[in-house]
Structures are given as C-alpha cells and as structure tokens.
Amino acid sequence: MTDAPAEQFQTLTGMRDVLFPESSRRRALVQLFAEVVESAGYRELSPPLLEHLGVFLRVGETTDVVTKEMYDFTDKDGSRIALRPELTAGVVRAFVQHRPLLPWKVWYSGSNFRHERPQKGRYRSFEQVGVEVLGVDDPDLDVEVIALAWRFYTALGLRQVRLLLNTLGEHSDRERYTDAVRAHFEARAADLSEAGRTTLARNPLRVLDSKRPEDRAVVADAPVVADCLSPGAAAHFERVSAGLDALGIPYTEDPRLVRGLDYYRRTTFEFVADALDAAQNAVGGGGRYDRLAEDMGGPPTDGIGFALGVDRILLACDAEGVFPGPDAACDVFVVDLVGGESARDLTHGLRDAGMSADRRFGGGSMKAQMKAADRSGARIAVLVGPDELEAGEVTLRPLRGHAPTAGSAPADAGGGGGREQRRVRRDDLIDELRNEL
Numbered sequence: 001m002t003d004a005p006a007e008q009f010q011t012l013t014g015m016r017d018v019l020f021p022e023s024s025r026r027r028a029l030v031q032l033f034a035e036v037v038e039s040a041g042y043r044e045l046s047p048p049l050l051e052h053l054g055v056f057l058r059v060g061e062t063t064d065v066v067t068k069e070m071y072d073f074t075d076k077d078g079s080r081i082a083l084r085p086e087l088t089a090g091v092v093r094a095f096v097q098h099r100p101l102l103p104w105k106v107w108y109s110g111s112n113f114r115h116e117r118p119q120k121g122r123y124r125s126f127e128q129v130g131v132e133v134l135g136v137d138d139p140d141l142d143v144e145v146i147a148l149a150w151r152f153y154t155a156l157g158l159r160q161v162r163l164l165l166n167t168l169g170e171h172s173d174r175e176r177y178t179d180a181v182r183a184h185f186e187a188r189a190a191d192l193s194e195a196g197r198t199t200l201a202r203n204p205l206r207v208l209d210s211k212r213p214e215d216r217a218v219v220a221d222a223p224v225v226a227d228c229l230s231p232g233a234a235a236h237f238e239r240v241s242a243g244l245d246a247l248g249i250p251y252t253e254d255p256r257l258v259r260g261l262d263y264y265r266r267t268t269f270e271f272v273a274d275a276l277d278a279a280q281n282a283v284g285g286g287g288r289y290d291r292l293a294e295d296m297g298g299p300p301t302d303g304i305g306f307a308l309g310v311d312r313i314l315l316a317c318d319a320e321g322v323f324p325g326p327d328a329a330c331d332v333f334v335v336d337l338v339g340g341e342s343a344r345d346l347t348h349g350l351r352d353a354g355m356s357a358d359r360r361f362g363g364g365s366m367k368a369q370m371k372a373a374d375r376s377g378a379r380i381a382v383l384v385g386p387d388e389l390e391a392g393e394v395t396l397r398p399l400r401g402h403a404p405t406a407g408s409a410p411a412d413a414g415g416g417g418g419r420e421q422r423r424v425r426r427d428d429l430i431d432e433l434r435n436e437l
C-alpha cells in the first residue's frame, strides 16, 4: 500500500470541521431554538440524511438545488439515492409514511448538502434549524410560524434582521403569474444577461431573483403577483399581514420574492441579515407548500414551514456582536502533587456530585498543572500536596479572579503567588465547593 497524498486528509471543498468553542455555540443555538418552538407545541423529528432521490425531486425539477447541486448516487442495490439538500421533503415523506394525527407540528435541526460554489456563508455542507406544520389551512398559522422565527432571532440578540413577505397565490395563480412573467421576459430577452436567458427557458420566476445588473433593469418593470391573485389567496395574505401587524412584527412586502424551491404557494417569506454581505444575507426562509404530500402518495395536505441557516446566523451574530455562546469552562480543576490517586478519586466524586471537574493526566510539576488549570477555565483549583494528604485536607485556590470566601487565609501549598486560598477537610470538600460555586 502506498501512502495516500496528503490532500486526501483535508476536508472536502466547501465542508468544515466545527471545533470548540464554535461547536458548543452551535449546540446552544439549537437548544435555544428547541426552547422557542417547543413552547409553541412543536416536537422534534429527525429524518435520515439519505432518502430515495425521488423524495428530493419533488423539491422542484427545474431548481438549481435539484438539477445542479444534489449529491445523488447509485446505492449498492442499484437504487438512486441522495444526501438531503434540505429537510422539508424528508419531513413530508415522513408524514406520508407515518400518517400522524393532524395538525402535525414538528421541528428539526441538522446538516444539508448542496454542491454549490463555496464562499463565506455558502457551504456545501451547512446546518439548518426549522419547523413544518402539516394539516392546517388557517392564515393565523402562517403568522405563528413567522412569529416563531422572529422570536428566535430576537432571543439570539439579533437586531438587524428584516422580514420580507410575499404571496405566490394559489397553484393556478402561480401558473398565471409564471405565464405573465415569461411573456414579459421573452419580450425583453435581448436585454437580459445570457445566464438570465438560460434561467428564463427553465424557470421564468427565478429570473426575478437574478442579481445581475442587466437583469435587474428588466425585472424592475416585470408584472407583480398581486395582479394575478385569486380572491381567496388575496384574503389569506391580508389576514397574514394583519396578524403580523397585530403582533408588532415589522415586515416589508416584496412582490419579487420567489424563493429558490418550486413547491411554494401562497405565503412566502425570507429573513435577511443587514449585518451580512448582500450576496449571502438570507438567514432563513420558508412558506406554504401544497402537492408535496400528494406527490408522495399521501392525501392532499396543507403545509407550511421555514428553515433557518445556522452557519449564516452565527456569522450575523458575530457581525452584531451578540450570542457569544455559553461559558464552557469547568467548575473545578484538581491538582495532585502526590501520585495521582487523589486526582483520580476527587474528579470522579465531584462529577458524581454534579460538578464539572477536570485534571491533568501524567501529573507534572505544580507549574504545569496550574497552567492546565488556568487553560481549563475552571473557577477553583483543588490542590492536594503531601501536607494536605497527611492532614486529610485539600487546598481550595480561586482562579480567574474568583472572589475568595471571607476568613480565608494564605496557605502554603504550591506558592499561591499572593492569591487567597484556604484549606478544608477533604470530607467537606463537596459542601464547601457547593457554597463557593
């Protein structure tokens, strides 16, 4: 066997390892999301990362997500499968498979895969948190769903997120609108960019989303969906707008908001972070969809949901200087200068008592162990030297500017550099630490 070239031992393009402390910040973000949505009755669903390709084709056979970016391949048994590019299709597949009681309110978190051109905020493996509700037609649900995303951004501390709102109308409205948009762009095809013309041939609505300057000019006077709305769709949209007004959630109506997936109808929305570069500032999006359940062999069922991009949200948090993530430091660090048994037994006992405790393996000098204690971020070091061992005691040394307890006196073990510390009976250690921490 020859050695593989070194580059094979790097992450794939567009994929990243999430190291500490970013990893614990992500976990805290998902935990906060769970709290927000569970308080509204949503329950967690974890669909698999891999599904039959057909599940994802329902996302839209004219979308880039399906035609260009899917990680699809042939499984060992010859079936065509794919890594999920998003979670909505898998949730609807699960709904059709399990037929839960309606309404079905679920939330999820996890990785998705799209073979995109990577840049800051755009990755080939990225994480989303989201919700989906199956089986409710009421526009007040649209308000609830949007309000939950808003509540979550607010709970993170983000202040520069804007909500863009649109409706694509009923299925037939959307078809009429697509025809109107196609006619408009075909008449002005010469003014469009070449990429714009290619998009026009495949999916006219997506041209509305083009960021190219030539296309923007033609998009500016394209028809708006409001001209094609049926009375039912218009009333639905009015009720959603009124609900957001009533809850004090600010939004901008954006008649050109079409979203990148094909399954939407009626309410669509997107959240943009003004603290991020305009090219990758969408930190979440969603809307109503129909036909997904039917397409997968289920009964006609209304659906609505959103997915929020965790990677971009954290970039927005950095840009706004909010949500630094939890303090992951441990409570206690045990410094053992007498052979290691005390470190072994005390860390175990402290963890049994519900505290977080760490130590340095392989012993080492006082200096080396104190350095490790500082690096751990622990608030208190528990020192065991020959004197303490003999007396059945330990020394508590506050770290990280932790205020010493009244009556504490400088002790001898290890030269505390003038910092206040005190000796306590080893049998009392847990109670003493409980008072101190």
Ligand code: HAM
Residues within 6 Å of the ligand: 085, 086, 087, 088, 114, 116, 121, 122, 123, 124, 125, 126, 127, 128, 130, 131, 132, 260, 261, 282, 283, 284, 285, 286, 287, 288, 289, 304, 305, 306, 307, 308, 309, 310, 311, 312
């Ligand atoms: P989406 O707009 O494709 O919608 O993705 C939602 C969010 O995921 C985006 O706003 C963005 O924050 C993040 N995102 C998407 N692609 C990437 C990427 N390559 N790198 C980093 N972040 C990314 C959906 O996925 C729908 N399933 C939303 C939905 C749920 N609609 C109804 N229910």
